[in-house]
Amino acid sequence: MIAKRLSMSLLAVGAVSLMVTAGSFALFSASTTNQNNVFTAGTVALGTPTPFTCAVGAGGVAPGDTGACNVSVTYTGSLEAWLGVTASGSGDLFSGVNPMSITDVKDGAASLPNIGGKYVIGRRNTGASAAASVLWSFPLAAGNEYQGKNGTINLMFYAVQARNNTNAPNTAPNAWN
Amino acid sequence: MNKKLMLGLGAALATTLVAAGGTYALFSATAPTSAPITAGHLCLDSARDAFDTVPGPMFYMTALQGMTSHGELGKYPTAEVSPNSPPGYVPPTPGGWAPGDSVTRTLTVYNGRTDCGTTSLEAKLVSISANWHAGSGSYDPLADKLQVTVLAQPAAGGGGSVTVAQGPLRQFMQPGGVQVLYPGGGGHPLIPAWLGGPQPNLQMQFQVNFDLDTPNAYQDKTAIVDFSVYAEQARNNP
Numbered sequence: 001m002i003a004k005r006l007s008m009s010l011l012a013v014g015a016v017s018l019m020v021t022a023g024s025f026a027l028f029s030a031s032t033t034n035q036n037n038v039f040t041a042g043t044v045a046l047g048t049p050t051p052f053t054c055a056v057g058a059g060g061v062a063p064g065d066t067g068a069c070n071v072s073v074t075y076t077g078s079l080e081a082w083l084g085v086t087a088s089g090s091g092d093l094f095s096g097v098n099p100m101s102i103t104d105v106k107d108g109a110a111s112l113p114n115i116g117g118k119y120v121i122g123r124r125n126t127g128a129s130a131a132a133s134v135l136w137s138f139p140l141a142a143g144n145e146y147q148g149k150n151g152t153i154n155l156m157f158y159a160v161q162a163r164n165n166t167n168a169p170n171t172a173p174n175a176w177n
Numbered sequence: 178m179n180k181k182l183m184l185g186l187g188a189a190l191a192t193t194l195v196a197a198g199g200t201y202a203l204f205s206a207t208a209p210t211s212a213p214i215t216a217g218h219l220c221l222d223s224a225r226d227a228f229d230t231v232p233g234p235m236f237y238m239t240a241l242q243g244m245t246s247h248g249e250l251g252k253y254p255t256a257e258v259s260p261n262s263p264p265g266y267v268p269p270t271p272g273g274w275a276p277g278d279s280v281t282r283t284l285t286v287y288n289g290r291t292d293c294g295t296t297s298l299e300a301k302l303v304s305i306s307a308n309w310h311a312g313s314g315s316y317d318p319l320a321d322k323l324q325v326t327v328l329a330q331p332a333a334g335g336g337g338s339v340t341v342a343q344g345p346l347r348q349f350m351q352p353g354g355v356q357v358l359y360p361g362g363g364g365h366p367l368i369p370a371w372l373g374g375p376q377p378n379l380q381m382q383f384q385v386n387f388d389l390d391t392p393n394a395y396q397d398k399t400a401i402v403d404f405s406v407y408a409e410q411a412r413n414n415p
Contacts, residue, residue: 027414028218028409037401037402039402043396081225161275163275
């Protein structure tokens with residue numbers, strides 16, 4: 001009798017377990033899909049700057065000389081970009097008591113504004129070129145210690161996306177990166 | 178004695194046979210009848226903004242990418258003006274997506290528009306998911322830099338669209354996608370037209386933002402995404 005009751009109980013428990021296990025219910029469902037949504041990021045890129053030319057007097061620079069170095073670069077990115085440039089000198093001519101110095105950076109006749117540590121050339125679209133003239137000066141007071149010394153004028157062009165990165169007056173980017 | 182024993186055994190056997198076979202027969206009759214019963218359908222389909230050529234993707238860079246299956250160019254490419262674009266259209270991502278860009282496109286979801294007749298069930302939105310389009314070779318890290326916000330009309334009562342799902346694209350690509358949650362609970366029923374519902378369709382806005390803080394490594398990279406909208410029966414499903 002007890003065995004019979006035990007068997008029946010086990011059977012009932014088993015049946016309930018099966019129901020619970022099978023048990024997560026399902027509702028009717030459906031879906032709809034919109035395919036092939038394309039997102040391609042643009043590019044910001046610069047071509048190789050033209051070979052640098054710096055006009056100096058015959059025989060080399062002398063105290064009191066001034067001059068300009070002209071260079072240009074082509075913007076090759078797909079996104080419109082702000083272009084800027086920095087200029088610096090290095091070497092013995094740019095050190096010491098009366099060193100050479102970079103006095104200005106121009107685009108044609110106009111001095112380029114220096115904003116955020118860079119001379120801002122302006123906004124360019126793909127294929128457009130940007131030119132800069134780097135003006136230098138060698139003080140008249142430079143002494144004989146500079147005779148035969150060398151120096152290098154270094155330029156670095158910068159490009160940064162213009163979209164979502166332009167200041168309110170539209171004169172420069174908010175950030176160069 | 179043997180004969181009696183045999184007769185007794187035979188009777189016992191006969192009784193046993195009758196008991197084991199058990200059921201005896203009476204006069205009776207049956208009259209079958211039946212009625213058909215049919216389960217309903219959830220018949221969903223969708224189309225990009227009704228003013229664009231359909232069918233096609235919501236987001237596409239060029240007119241060709243947005244071309245329909247029957248050769249109509251898309252009207253609203255994000256990177257150029259299409260021959261089909263309306264006058265004055267300004268593409269939002271000329272040259273490609275730039276960090277900080279944000280574009281919104283519309284998807285209209287329909288219930289019962291396809292051939293389900295009077296078996297279309299009332300439905301409710303449940304979740305939204307995304308996947309790389311098969312074979313697209315998408316740049317996977319873009320899933321962390323594209324932020325998706327989905328807006329939809331609120332439940333009956335009108336009002337402007339509200340955010341019902343939001344997160345990086347990566348989140349929409351997880352199993353189950355992102356659950357649709359209306360502010361304050363509830364949901365927007367999709368009542369099939371044949372039931373006389375006022376809103377057999379639902380306009381949803383998909384807003385995609387490209388993180389402003391995205392490094393150069395993402396330049397010129399492409400992602401091609403399929404967006405899916407899931408719904409369940411509304412009845413018996415609070």
